[in-house]
Amino acid sequence: MPSSPVELLTFRQWDHGVWKTSPYLFNVTYDDQSAVLTSLHRDDSIGDCGTWTVWPASGADFIMQRLDAKTECDGREGPYRTLYLYLENRPS
Template sequence: MVLVLMSGQLVSPGYAQEKELPAAVRQVIPDDCVHYRLNPSGRLAFRVWSLPPASDGHRIWLLPCSVTPANTTQVVVWEDRTGHAELLMFRRWDQDVWSSTPYLFNVTYDERTGVLTSLYREDALGDCGTWTVWRADWGHFIMRSLEAKTVCDGHEGPYRLIYSSEGDHPS
């Protein structure tokens, strides 16, 4: 198994043994995931991971939707052991406004701990944006923390804590 160190976190690359996505997973991919839909290499760029051991065979699929210099937009599809698939929704914070979205950015996932992260870069320099951390919980993800830097000033940090979960409360 190959392990990669990203952002100080040990992360499994999640490369699938599978050569193509199951039909149920393909059916829930949004139509605007153009990198996946229109680009032959995009259709091969998916990754698949098992959820932590207690999930009893459930998996998540990570698929690219768009690629820009600052961000790779991705969606996460949950698949249970029977083959049923669902597009997962995540909370998003944007300048003091909360909403739900299936789209995440520059995703990493640690299969061992069930921690999923998303780093949204507001500009190509990457000096502002949001950093969000979720933990797997039986086919869903609970937001653990969200940090943001709203001023793009050419300097790295500081990010300020916007949200932090003190327990297992769903986001």
């Protein structure tokens, strides 16, 4: 909202086996129709490992719905495995 104050959002992230909080997301896309934000964090320059996160919007918040990760940087694409899946609406 134009009249609302600006607020810095923070997001939960899975970083090498540890949950962290950060205001930064990488390779972000946002779909206006579905109000879903996605982010892809690559752990190496090849892009064969990292995390894929899905964040549906809920009011002024984004809710982490799904986190898939591939921890082994082996030069091959996939498979990613689901580390977090939450289908109810609650802030993360």
